[in-house]
Amino acid sequence: MEINKVAVGQRIKEIRTDLGLSMAKFGELLGNMPRSSVNNWERGINLPKNETLAKIAEVGKTTNEYLLYGDQENQYIMELLEKKLNEADPRLASMIKEIAQQVEPSDEAQMKNFINFLVNNITPPDGSDEYSYQLIDKEMLLYLGSIKSGTKAQIYLHFDQDTKIMHIMPFTFSDQSVDRLLIFLNNGESLHYFDDKLPDEMKQKPIMLYYFNERTNDLAISALVYNAQSMSYQVAQSDEDPFKGQGYMPFVEELFKEKLLRKELADKD
Incomplete structure (x- = not known):
């Protein structure tokens, strides 16, 4: 799934402004990152490294996946669920999708494990x-x-x-x-x-x-x-x-x- 750097920058900026911090102070909070790096993230020029992204997610009380994909990640999860569950038993798809929408955003590997667990444990025996x-x-x-x-x-x-x-x-x-x-x-x-x-x-x-x-x-x-x-x-x-x-x-x-x-x-x- 393609990452929109500009959208990622906007989400990072929202976290910083919600905390009431300047770019310089926000960089210090993340481990003495320079103001120029924060500026480049927010303008969508480049992305933070994985360890920095995790720190931003932590201070913003969110997840790496939300920072990278936003609401599209939820849509991606829903599409993956619908495809996999319809393959297993179409009767379960709408019910499980409804439950999954209440779950925190997750990466693809975690979601596949979640789907496999549901299929293995909820699909009626045949x-x-x-x-x-x-x-x-x-x-x-x-x-x-x-x-x-x-x-x-x-x-x-x-x-x-x-x-x-x-x-x-x-x-x-x-x-x-x-x-x-x-x-x-x-x-x-x-x-x-x-x-x-x-x-x-x-x-x-x-x-x-x-x-x-x-x-x-x-x-x-x-x-x-x-x-x-x-x-x-x-x-x-x-x-x-x-x-x-x-x-x-x-x-x-x-x-x-x-x-x-x-x-x-x-x-x-």
Whole structure:
């Protein structure tokens, strides 16, 4: 998307004048930038460097993207949303666009991630989302659950024959969130996409769902039980405890390794 230097200069000037600063004082605020540089920005002769642009956005309580694109950035985002969402499900386009208009302006990469999240988690399941299961370790009764006719692995599933509990953990390279999986499990109309191809002895059995919680930055385990009335899985109530002491340690250990790896990467940053 082409940047209009003159329009960028006008937005920078608006920030400076709103702060009640001269060009010289504004330059000092940004790290002793000369008055001539501020003048050149505002006249649209050249653009600030990225680090200076970020400082201008910060003092102006806005974003780099708004400074560079203004309202056109919002229009760009809307066009991108409309294109991508209509490809996925036209019924969602107008609803999601309405939500996106309330979101702060974002760069293209962030918006693509946002769109992918919406498509992966809100688009209603269909036949391509039906799970199939491959027994990958007979001794451990460990299955690999896949969608897209078995071509896209999404979960590991271990069935404990003693407790009759299904233990589920996202596949290492899955692009499907736990929230998306819960859409299948929590909805009687879509549960069949998950359990039609399960062995009969595993259907409607309690589930322990293991995952990394992005909000708490920690591993989490959710207990789910089948509700015959709604014909779907619901979060187990405190008085429903078929799970006490029944955790599957290999999944816990894998998530703990992921937690340590994430911490190590965060410390490097």
